[in-house]
Amino acid sequence: MKSSFPHRSQTTLLKRNAAVLAALLLSIGCARADTVFDQPDPDFSGRVFSAGVAKPGDEVAMRGGGFKPGQEVQLLRNGHNIAKDPVLTADQDGNFSTTVAVPKTAAVGRHPVVVQVAKPSAASIFEFKVSPDIPYSGAEKFNVAAEHLTAGLYQSAYSAAGKALFVTAAVGRPPVKESSLLKVDPGTLKIVASVTPAADPDNDKGQVMAVYGVAVDDAAGTVWATNTRGNTVAVYKQADLSLLKQFPAGTVHHARDVIVDSGRHRAYSSATGTNEIIVFDTQKLEPIGAIAIKSKSRESFSPMSLALDADKGRLYTVSISTNEAAVIDLNTQQVEQVYPLPGAKSASGVAVAPEANVLFAASQGSDNVHLLDLRDGKVLHTVSVPAGPLNVAWDARNKLAYVVSRGGSAITVIDLDGKLVANLDGGTYPNHLATDGQGTVYAINKSRGKDDATGDRITRITVK
Template identity: 50%
Template sequence: MHGTSSSVSRNRSAAGLRFIIAAGALALSLGTALAQVAFDAPDSDYQGRVRASAVEQGKPIYSGSEIKVSGQDFKPGQSVTFLRGAQVLGEGPLTADQEGKFEVTFKLPEDAAVGTHPLVLTTAAPYHAEIVELKVSPQVPLSGADKFEVKDNKLVPGLYQSAYSAKSDAVFVTSAVGRPPVKASALVKVNPETLEIVAQVSPGEAPAREDGKEGGLYAVYGVAVDDANDTVWVTNTRQNTVAVYKQSDLSLVKQFEPGAAAHARDVVVDEKGGKAYATASGSPEVVVFDAKTLEPAGVIEIKSGKRGQNFSVGSLKFDADSGKLFTVSMSTDEVAIIDSASGEVEKVIPIKGSRGAIGVAYDGETKRVFVASQGSDNLLIVDTDSGETLHNVLVGAGALNVAFDPVSKHAYVSNRGAGTVTVVDTDGNIVANLENAPFANHVAVDDKGDIFAVNKAQGEDNPANDRISKITPKK
């Protein structure tokens, strides 16, 4: 044993000596190499911006796609190179023109893997380097159309969300067109059988912005119904507030002042508890309102479970049976569960496999949360008891919103980039992938097993623009 031990020690000593010699040689080689590299002044005022898109306008980037990469705000004459690993993409360095712009196209390999690919951008004269991301989306084949009846109708431009009222037996739809100052916006009441417009109102003029520019309309985006008070709640995202309308004739009940809910996105109502909740997107806050007195009733702040990061609320779901609120964080890919009675955050759960979590739904029977993630093109199914992410389902480019139908026990995901609605069961199996319309934006359910999907416009003369679809499983 002693001889063996000495032999091992001698071998280790020799190996250690060889390592020291090799490390010294490497350091000498590296020093020589670095001495030959020109460490010229880096770009201390780098402003460059890069955008990658499919050459076919409005289409996602798929394996085999022709890609257009465009840049702006570079220094005139600056050389730009893109690399994946050590391999240069395209035909070599690009040169920014006199306006600091460039554009190049190249074709992705047919076998390019789905996912987000980090690429290295380097510039010369002056030097800069950074990571830019290229997302390759899944092509989920259409399927299951024979299992559903679908009818649709064109409504008004710029559809955003919809919500069904059992009391009024009506679907309320929001719309807004363009960037501030928004000049065209409407709250629309729709017959759920014929999908025809029953009533329509345009919101009022908003005050001028802080910079003195025109305020436009109090454009409406998120929507929820309160059947206990015969009202419809909407979010006025551009004015950082909310408003309340009557279900019966769409007359304005109350317009809250600008600033009541910063960049309000979604709104939901707890009819039994008499509260309305709006997500202040981009922040960790859910803003609370009294649904009867129509007064502000506090703020719920959500702390991320990830060190040094901030929860950033996206969509919002209220489950009446459990009295729980569910929201997801776009920045940290977490789901938060809030007890509506106490206003306390019960738990914050990390979502594995998610990038850019934005849509959320809940099934009280299985206690599973469904999360649509726009950055990873997938639906994540999370067990709220264990916190485990049970299923990761690729559903299509730009998974944006999700609704759960307790009648069929299926989740419906609107995929904005793919223009589809994917139907998924509670165990993560795709039941159907339905062609919907370009820019499928939102899905909502009624109490009978019907799903209402709305889409936005792609191009001015596309007949599929601005439609509401009613999707009903065949018996």
């Protein structure tokens, strides 16, 4: 009868084989551990970014920079490589380029892509944004006229008293040597006057006090402009565009927008990068204080666009850093409410419909517009719009909101029910909107260069 256990010699052989196998597995495990925990990159600075707008079905160019020469990079989403090249090798300058084919079924939103790096090893997360693909529509409902103005257009403001538009323009990065404040006929859309801002006294490289944001004070006959690069603001006469007051550098940190409450003789400028709105006396032309906005999050509130309801004495802004909207009581100069904007990313534009108690907040990072009930902060609607919505304006006569989407080259029109009324061709890089309060909206767009046929235009829009 055979034993169910092996003989002694067999047992010895099995023990030896087991020992060898254990040693082999241990060595493999050690080798694998050495591979997994190899030398990390102690000063990793690689970054990845997409070139242009990505929509479902698009093939998008991707670039990387700041890597060490020879580093190997994989772009992974849910563990799957998304790049055309399975492994990307940084060149001698630390750069690489590839393409990503976005599936037609890709969900809209910000997708976390793992940037897995080897030789030496590192990793980071890159947010790859897939934007809505919204076709142009509804052009037959509107009258549209456009004219080329000048290079580097930024914003516009309408003067009801002077029946004129004031438009700012600035070209390039510091030192900015080309900038202008334009006076435009709203009927012909032609330039009737222009002025170049004064030289920057703190710059010896030919920079001027370039103008970006703009607002009018019809009670005083003035135009206020932000000198974003100079961290300040300036005041001009509407009549001849002569400079009345150039506030010193540092008056408003990264002055983004400016708005004027003529009845209360106050001007307000958003100091983006801080949590403050700087307040000016429009009669004395002096800064008189700051309104600090405290976020309900752990981050610091950073104001962007401004909207005014003069009748109710309320000023509105949104925060690009915390995705919140703030309501300021202008009678007390105090923050009345701070409302969250769930689902928003990089909130930038704001407009108010006072008669409906609705605030519109456009967020360029999430490609959407929130309609907020100002009575309780409840989100009434969240509307998807083309890529990079930057600014929004309210047409009170026709009860419509107009949104410029810089990346999507579109002007989207939505109503108070959150429905898309039209999606109009906005030309290259639509940047700003203004209204005359009587049913006419003016849009400003930038350009890709001197030969851009649809760039640097002002567009007048009315409902048929």
